[in-house]
Amino acid sequence: MDWDKLRIFHAVADAGSLTHAGDTLHLSQSAVSRQIRSLEESLSVTLFHRHARGLILTEQGELLFDATKSMAKRLDAAAARIRDSEDEVFGELRVTTTTGFGTLWLAPRLPTLYAKYPSLKIDLMLEERVLDLPMREADVAIRMKEPSQADLIRRRLMNIRMRLYATSEYLAQAGVPQSMEDFAHHRLISQHIGTAQVAAGAVLVQQLMMYDIPSSLTVNNYFGVLQGVLSHLGVGVLPDYLTEDFPNLVRVLPDVESAEVPVFLAYPEELRQSKRVAAFRDFVTEEIFAYRKRQRDSAETVD
Numbered sequence: 001m002d003w004d005k006l007r008i009f010h011a012v013a014d015a016g017s018l019t020h021a022g023d024t025l026h027l028s029q030s031a032v033s034r035q036i037r038s039l040e041e042s043l044s045v046t047l048f049h050r051h052a053r054g055l056i057l058t059e060q061g062e063l064l065f066d067a068t069k070s071m072a073k074r075l076d077a078a079a080a081r082i083r084d085s086e087d088e089v090f091g092e093l094r095v096t097t098t099t100g101f102g103t104l105w106l107a108p109r110l111p112t113l114y115a116k117y118p119s120l121k122i123d124l125m126l127e128e129r130v131l132d133l134p135m136r137e138a139d140v141a142i143r144m145k146e147p148s149q150a151d152l153i154r155r156r157l158m159n160i161r162m163r164l165y166a167t168s169e170y171l172a173q174a175g176v177p178q179s180m181e182d183f184a185h186h187r188l189i190s191q192h193i194g195t196a197q198v199a200a201g202a203v204l205v206q207q208l209m210m211y212d213i214p215s216s217l218t219v220n221n222y223f224g225v226l227q228g229v230l231s232h233l234g235v236g237v238l239p240d241y242l243t244e245d246f247p248n249l250v251r252v253l254p255d256v257e258s259a260e261v262p263v264f265l266a267y268p269e270e271l272r273q274s275k276r277v278a279a280f281r282d283f284v285t286e287e288i289f290a291y292r293k294r295q296r297d298s299a300e301t302v303d
Helices: 003-015 018-025 029-043 059-083 099-116 168-174 180-185 199-209 222-230 275-302
Strands: 048-051 054-057 091-097 120-126 140-143 152-160 162-167 187-191 215-219 235-239 249-257 261-268
Touching (some): 003 029, 003 054, 003 059, 099 222, 099 275, 140 275, 152 275, 162 168, 187 199, 215 222, 261 275
Parallel strands (some): 091 120
Antiparallel strands (some): 048 054, 140 261, 162 235
């Protein structure tokens, strides 16, 4: 197949329009149309249904578009590796992690990374859905469980637990619960058990809901739970990595916590030599190491 025709087909399929594809490729609409017709003739198939409002891929067109998307991702990966062969760390790095970890732990620490690599462009994708790293939906992932996909380099960063926290202001007004039975006089703030979250957190919330808790606030992410707690609305189920950045959080009922949750950093094997990935990996590792050291030092001071 003609590579140039495939490139033009991919642009048309992606844009859904000959005109828009032509603008992207700096070609006239008629030139783009001729190339698409020539490709269809060489394959003896129709790739697009023509409508007044644009173009829609046929079944055969969908198959070819899947192939060109895969090719484009591999070409992007190759281009990234070529660019990273230079000494300078620059360009786009797509990082995916959960909304809670990305918003509450990672984003506040990114100034350190940008100070060291000002030409880096981070595309931070925060969602609970696990993106496909081998298919290059993202370059690097930080996940709350060990990745199961093949061809990934993975590193265990730390372990976290979900625990109960409230503000000192709230506890001064409402009192400090001494047992779960005391929640009859407190409001529980948590993620709704039906929202996407780590299994250990959902299990803990389910266990807490078995008690007589007359008032509750459920949110679909930990950022919302934290805002509820900081607004002195009640006692919240939150990950323990928040305590350093929010020192006004007071742990409640120290015996109540979730099972341990491992945090992994992962990236595709093909990006092993990427300087952008290495820069981000080293930045996160250093931040985690410093965080762990401060936690140990704090615990020793308390002892």
